[in-house]
Amino acid sequence: MTLDVNLLRQDFPILSREVRPGIPLVYLDSTATSQKPRPVLEAMEAFYRTNNANIHRGVHTLAEEATAMYEQAREKVAQFINAPSAEQIIFTRNATESINLVAYTWARANLKAGDRIILTEMEHHSNMVPWIMLATERGVELEFIPVTPDGLLDLDVYRTLLTRSPKLVAVSGMSNVLGTINPIAEIVRLAHAAGAITLVDGAQSVPHLPVDVQALGVDFLAFSAHKMLGPSGIGALYGRHDLLEKMPPFMGGGDMIKTVHLRSFAPNDIPHKYEAGTPAIAEAVGFGAAVDYLNKLGMQAVAAHEHEIVNYALDRLEEIPGVKVFGPTADKKGGVASFTLEGVHPHDIAQILDRDGVAIRAGHHCAQPLHEKFGITATARASFYVYSLPQEVDALVNGIYKVKEIFG
Amino acid sequence: MTLDVNLLRQDFPILSREVRPGIPLVYLDSTATSQKPRPVLEAMEAFYRTNNANIHRGVHTLAEEATAMYEQAREKVAQFINAPSAEQIIFTRNATESINLVAYTWARANLKAGDRIILTEMEHHSNMVPWIMLATERGVELEFIPVTPDGLLDLDVYRTLLTRSPKLVAVSGMSNVLGTINPIAEIVRLAHAAGAITLVDGAQSVPHLPVDVQALGVDFLAFSAHKMLGPSGIGALYGRHDLLEKMPPFMGGGDMIKTVHLRSFAPNDIPHKYEAGTPAIAEAVGFGAAVDYLNKLGMQAVAAHEHEIVNYALDRLEEIPGVKVFGPTADKKGGVASFTLEGVHPHDIAQILDRDGVAIRAGHHCAQPLHEKFGITATARASFYVYSLPQEVDALVNGIYKVKEIFG
Amino acid sequence: MDDLYRELIIDHYKNPQFRGHLDPNDIHFEDDNPLCGDHIEVTLRVDGSGKVADGRFDGKGCAISQASADLLIESIIGKPVEDVKKLSKQDVLDLLGIELGPVRLKCALLSLKVLKAGVYGLGESSEALIE
Amino acid sequence: MDDLYRELIIDHYKNPQFRGHLDPNDIHFEDDNPLCGDHIEVTLRVDGSGKVADGRFDGKGCAISQASADLLIESIIGKPVEDVKKLSKQDVLDLLGIELGPVRLKCALLSLKVLKAGVYGLGESSEALIE
Ligand SMILES: Cc1ncc(COP(=O)(O)O)c(C=O)c1O
Numbered sequence A, B: 001m002t003l004d005v006n007l008l009r010q011d012f013p014i015l016s017r018e019v020r021p022g023i024p025l026v027y028l029d030s031t032a033t034s035q036k037p038r039p040v041l042e043a044m045e046a047f048y049r050t051n052n053a054n055i056h057r058g059v060h061t062l063a064e065e066a067t068a069m070y071e072q073a074r075e076k077v078a079q080f081i082n083a084p085s086a087e088q089i090i091f092t093r094n095a096t097e098s099i100n101l102v103a104y105t106w107a108r109a110n111l112k113a114g115d116r117i118i119l120t121e122m123e124h125h126s127n128m129v130p131w132i133m134l135a136t137e138r139g140v141e142l143e144f145i146p147v148t149p150d151g152l153l154d155l156d157v158y159r160t161l162l163t164r165s166p167k168l169v170a171v172s173g174m175s176n177v178l179g180t181i182n183p184i185a186e187i188v189r190l191a192h193a194a195g196a197i198t199l200v201d202g203a204q205s206v207p208h209l210p211v212d213v214q215a216l217g218v219d220f221l222a223f224s225a226h227k228m229l230g231p232s233g234i235g236a237l238y239g240r241h242d243l244l245e246k247m248p249p250f251m252g253g254g255d256m257i258k259t260v261h262l263r264s265f266a267p268n269d270i271p272h273k274y275e276a277g278t279p280a281i282a283e284a285v286g287f288g289a290a291v292d293y294l295n296k297l298g299m300q301a302v303a304a305h306e307h308e309i310v311n312y313a314l315d316r317l318e319e320i321p322g323v324k325v326f327g328p329t330a331d332k333k334g335g336v337a338s339f340t341l342e343g344v345h346p347h348d349i350a351q352i353l354d355r356d357g358v359a360i361r362a363g364h365h366c367a368q369p370l371h372e373k374f375g376i377t378a379t380a381r382a383s384f385y386v387y388s389l390p391q392e393v394d395a396l397v398n399g400i401y402k403v404k405e406i407f408g
Numbered sequence C, D: 001m002d003d004l005y006r007e008l009i010i011d012h013y014k015n016p017q018f019r020g021h022l023d024p025n026d027i028h029f030e031d032d033n034p035l036c037g038d039h040i041e042v043t044l045r046v047d048g049s050g051k052v053a054d055g056r057f058d059g060k061g062c063a064i065s066q067a068s069a070d071l072l073i074e075s076i077i078g079k080p081v082e083d084v085k086k087l088s089k090q091d092v093l094d095l096l097g098i099e100l101g102p103v104r105l106k107c108a109l110l111s112l113k114v115l116k117a118g119v120y121g122l123g124e125s126s127e128a129l130i131e
């Protein structure tokens, strides 16, 4: 099955926007955040117009409807990643909070000075800073799987690092800069054999690839709705059942408790134990609708489409003199093309492209250490999703030629 | 100026819903969450259809528009509570997270075993559990301002507690059960004189009363958008500038950093320092629109309307034999009426009322210690907002008579 | 209304047949519904053949929680404990004869949760017991 | 396009007049734009009457950040340090002659931030300096 991209684009109102009069939007920044199809917007709108109420504690009809819709969204998200049960899905604000939740609960309850955590050099700051904070606070040691010049993880070094009994391996499923699709099943298998717990930053992999937590064997998986056609303000953490059961709570407040006395409390059952206060209810409904939409397309088809488009993009980009694309060959990566153009700062590329409606991102993309590794401070990044068209790659390439002319 | 309630109700699509065919909704649960007016829904919808992009790091037009809209929302929220500057507003998920943020940052950096925190017996779990967690972890001592039988704080005891050099006084601006409007300016003045920092849980006061952080002198103020006509998934923490500057960060990740290296990072300036990862962008836009809507009504008018309606509700409820209303007289409270009916559990009251479309809440309303204090496990709670009508109070009262009949 | 607060429920709430506490007993368990403070305690006596010889519940809470406890105890007296272990959510709903939303479902099923935690000899009750 | 990457900017980017480093110097400060890794260092010499005798910038980054640094140094040579302290955001935008969104504004104003932190003798630059 392949995507009928021209047809599905009609579901995305923003894609018919003109950035300036006569200049249509060419949105090549989906790795930062995706656009939203009408069914997602309509699900949230309908919720607010018909069912809006606070959840879990209410007996009246609206509260029961809202609770059912919220919990149904949890079921959908659980099924989307093939979680064994919905209670293993905790709704958070975003992938970042999901990772911090693990750092504040599981990690602070289980790690002590001298314990080792393995990360990779290609991690997003969200899967780096929480561990740096922990390392600084607790004297935990951080070690990094190196990135090879062609943008892959050096698994030989990983195997060596594993001999030193790490407690946690935290790695991204797909790099938001290089596009590298990491071999998660293998990484997890090796980690488990070495006795480590695994956390996968799925912020990029869950939106773009079929992800099955049971097949991969991951212990924790973090992801964000806004990168997978869903709304801002909601993300998820998947966790292994026994780990979630045992971990201490994160934030304290309403809903995460069974009972409260003045000086003591008993935490609620999972997943509620980790969801303090009124959650992002309408956003959960939108998240569920986004998952429905992706299921309708089929994640195999989504991945195939992105593969095709990034393949084309790499071909076209590499033909431009002075352009250097980072990351592995198209067969090993998702829909991300990060590049530099000799003599021109990525910011200037992005701004000149923007004049023609082409929206790309420029900067370190929250992966400063990776850029340092490659000896650069910034890249320009074009990224693709279900609605991306080859013509949009052409617009990008034409824009880059224009940049070259200006900086000539 | 008084509210034209019949007119403004037309802005709230859900208020014309029928709960079941022929049974219109009588929504008396605004303390749990408020309904949303059309301008709020439209602002979010328009954002997604026209401007949606990730913020702060993007050069392209959409990213710049989205960033500007997000930061403009921060300005609006800051002005709404008269904060000296917008950078003193941190966007969180909800009031609960705002309080936890202070507990995880300011409190963990500043409090040690034996230090004292003063709370009140009427606190919501959200302003209780984070401190119980801290007390358990650190050996900090919790003390409680007692609630008098008529639902007021016992300020004499407070004065005594202050003689023991507490480090923090954390108190709600308005009780979500009793409706009590606490004398925050005085509580803060006394706390400061005793050398304590103050945190006000404004989850109920900010939506229902004019709140001026400079006039009150509070150091931290926590509140949620969803209780003040805004969307779910976003709340705010106001903080004193010097405190926010000095506190350590909370969650680590994208946007909250200036620079990241493999084993170190430098935090960003406030407010970004406390906003890790992609925030609730569309929700911020909706929050801004909610504040605009409330400003248009005028918070004085909002408070006056609620006062009028709760006054009427107390009169009507107290005339019913067997009904006991908790909390102070109408002149000292906001639009909340919590009550019990002899011989009938609040759950049964709520469920029977629901058959007639009357939505009230039943339970401990996340204030279990307060209920324990009054020797009960649950109350039924009707609560009001800008769109509440006296006829809705009548529907409530008629429903209660029906309950009495059934339980005869 | 009639479907909901059927006379049966009001009746069992106001005039429960099995309210009380058996002492001595063979099985004893209690638990709360944290949402509303409902509390149910169950005590059972089991005879030599493994059947429930007698049972009582005690507690407080809404009509649904108390009536369903009374109906549940009534339904198990004389039954093998092994059968009690197999009781499901649907069995309780059949006893009550009404439909319930998710929140009230917890009220209705509290007694089942307590009962099953008791007969399984668990230290804790769990949602899994009533699935 | 012309309004944005005006020849002026490309020109000052490709052929800066004041790129370099003064040693010895009276004022020296440097800082980054964390967003994109732009870096600007400013060195100044001040004469006996409190005027900027000479100035240089060094660093790397986008055309906007580097061109605005060059234009800014050009504009202050011969001016009293007290006047430099009063330079505003608008002065830099006037030098560039273009409109900028919030992100690129940071690129454009980095050199001003660094310059003002330097002349005020601060240990740190701050957003407040360019308001
Ligand atoms: C007084 C009070 N504090 C805190 C909260 C928590 O608000 P939220 O659930 O939006 O975090 C509430 C609302 O339930 C409240 O009424």
Ligand SMILES: Cc1ncc(COP(=O)(O)O)c(C=O)c1O
Pocket (backbone or CB within 6 Å): A031, A032, A094, A095, A096, A097, A124, A126, A127, A172, A174, A175, A176, A201, A203, A204, A224, A235, A366, B254, B276, B277, B278, B279
């Ligand atoms: C690989 C990766 N991890 C984590 C994140 C953080 O996601 P969020 O900002 O939604 O928390 C991102 C997105 O920027 C990402 O690409």
